[in-house]
Amino acid sequence: SYVLTQPPSVSVAPGKTARITCGGNNIGSKSVHWYQQKPGQAPVLVIYYDSDRPSGIPERFSGSNSGNTATLTISRVEAGDEADYYCQVWDSSSDHLRVFGGGTKLTVL
Amino acid sequence: EVQLVESGGGLVKPGGSLRLSCAASGFTFSSYSMNWVRQAPGKGLEWVSSISSSSSYIYYADSVKGRFTISRDNAKNSLYLQMNSLRAEDTAVYYCARDLGSSGSRYFDLWGRGTLVTVSS
16 A cells, blocks of 8 residues: 655744655655644644645744655744644545655744 | 544454444534544554545555445434454554645644554453
C-alpha cells in the first residue's frame, strides 16, 4: 500500500515560518490533505486538495504538492499552532484506502 | 450545531466484542459517506473503515478486515462499528469522521471527539 513519510518533529520560533513535509512516491499526482491535532483533541482539517483552506482556517496556513513531496507551510507561527500535523491521501488503487502519514510534532520555541 | 458524538467504548478482554456508535446531528447524514479512524495511545492516526451514504460500498483496513463490521442507519442518523475478536493492538481512541471529496480524492472534514477502547485482560 501507499506510504507517506513525515519528519517526526519540526521546531520553529514564534513569528517565523514552519514547513512540514510529506513524502510519497509521485505524491504530486495525488491530492494531499492536512490535519492539525492538539493534545487531547480530535483532528481538524486545515488544508484539503493540496492547498485549499476550509473556512475558519487562517491564511497563514498554506499547502503545496509537487513531485515526491507535499508541504504544509505555516507563516508567522504562533504559540497556538503547536500541535501534531498529519498528511493524508486517498489511495484509490488499493481498496479505497485513506492513508495517513506518521505525523509531525510542531514545537514553537 | 453540526456534530458527531461517539459512544460505546470501554474495557474489553482479548477475544471479546464491542459495538461503537456515532450519532450525527446538524447535517443531512444520509448524504455523506462516513468513516472510523483510530489512534493508539501516543501514536498516529489510522483509517479503519468507510461506508458510502447508502451502504453500497464498504472498505476496511487490512488490520481489521474480517473482524470489524461497519454499518449505518440513516433513519437514526447513526454510524456503527461492530468489533469482534479484539486484540491488544486494537486499543485506541476511535473517531467517527465525515467523508468529503470527489472521485479524485477523499478527506475528512468533520470529526467526533472519539471514544476510548481498551483491550486488556
